Amino acid sequence: xKSNVFNSTNSMVIASLGIVINIVFGTVIQFIQIPLLxxxxxGTIFVAVVLGPFAGAMTGGLTNIIQGMITxxxxxxxxxxxxxxxxxxxxxxxxxxxxxxxxxxxxxxxSIIAPLIGTPIAVLVYGGxxxxxxxxxxxxxLASGQKIFTAAFIPRITGNIIDKIASCILVLxxxxxxxxxxxxxxKSNQNA
Numbered sequence: 001x002k003s004n005v006f007n008s009t010n011s012m013v014i015a016s017l018g019i020v021i022n023i024v025f026g027t028v029i030q031f032i033q034i035p036l037l038x039x040x041x042x043g044t045i046f047v048a049v050v051l052g053p054f055a056g057a058m059t060g061g062l063t064n065i066i067q068g069m070i071t072x073x074x075x076x077x078x079x080x081x082x083x084x085x086x087x088x089x090x091x092x093x094x095x096x097x098x099x100x101x102x103x104x105x106x107x108x109x110x111s112i113i114a115p116l117i118g119t120p121i122a123v124l125v126y127g128g129x130x131x132x133x134x135x136x137x138x139x140x141x142l143a144s145g146q147k148i149f150t151a152a153f154i155p156r157i158t159g160n161i162i163d164k165i166a167s168c169i170l171v172l173x174x175x176x177x178x179x180x181x182x183x184x185x186x187k188s189n190q191n192a
Contacts, residue, residue, distance in 0.1 A: 011051055015059045018043030022063040022082075027071070035133060036162040041110075044086045045171045049098050050178070053090025060086040077125050081118045085110055089168075103172040107165030114164065115156035119149060128152040134159055 026040025044063065048056025060082030068076035089106055096102045122130050128148050129135050134155035141151035 011055065014050060015047050015055050018047035018056075018059040019063045019066060021046065022059070023067050023070075026067070030132075033133060036159040037166065038159065038163045039167060039170075041082060041085050041164070042167050042170055044082055045089050045106075045167055046174060048086045048088075048090035049093040049171060049175060051090075052094060053087045056086025056090040057083045058086070060084075072131075074126065074130055077121050078118055080121065081114050084113060084117055088113060098172060098175060100169070100172060103168040104165055107168035108161070110164035110168070111157065111160040114160050115153055119153045119156055122156070123148055123152050 021043030022040050025042050026038060029037055029039045044056055044060035047059040061079045064075045064079035064082050088109060092106050122128055128138050128151060137155035138151050141154060
């Protein structure tokens with residue numbers, strides 16, 4: 001009795017909530033400037049775990065498009081990164097129970113994949129400078145003789161290691177407090 005729950009009203013509300021969580025957490029963390037932490041993909045990760053890879057990818061992509069229209073157009077090209085995060089987390093959560101070990105492994109995978117996708121975007125579209133806290137490290141590495149891709153990649157992977165693992169662990173704790181019917185759907189995804 002498995003149906004496409006993304007079409008249901010509850011799933012649309014959850015996906016919309018994921019977008020709001022991404023924007024709010026990302027904006028607050030950017031405002032208070034916590035080093036190496038972004039928390040701008042928690043909603044994507046949450047939706048991907050609960051509703052699957054397609055819903056996670058849609059949540060991630062729409063987050064960047066909406067954020068780009070509201071605050072900073074520089075966010076729009078990075079929608080590809082957020083879409084990939086939704087797909088990866090959704091596929092992992094579909095195959096394995098999203099427990100502490102899987103959350104950490106997923107965070108490590110995301111911390112490598114996200115900068116591998118995001119760095120070429122940052123370099124090709126913005127010359128490596130995106131207005132974030134990692135720009136100082138980028139400039140220092142570039143001035144020290146590093147190639148532009150390396151100078152842009154190193155600060156991104158450093159920040160993503162902490163951010164993506166923390167985001168996955170936070171989502172794990174949130175999921176533990178979900179109503180039973182949502183947790184039951186997540187378990188049915190693993191058996192499909």
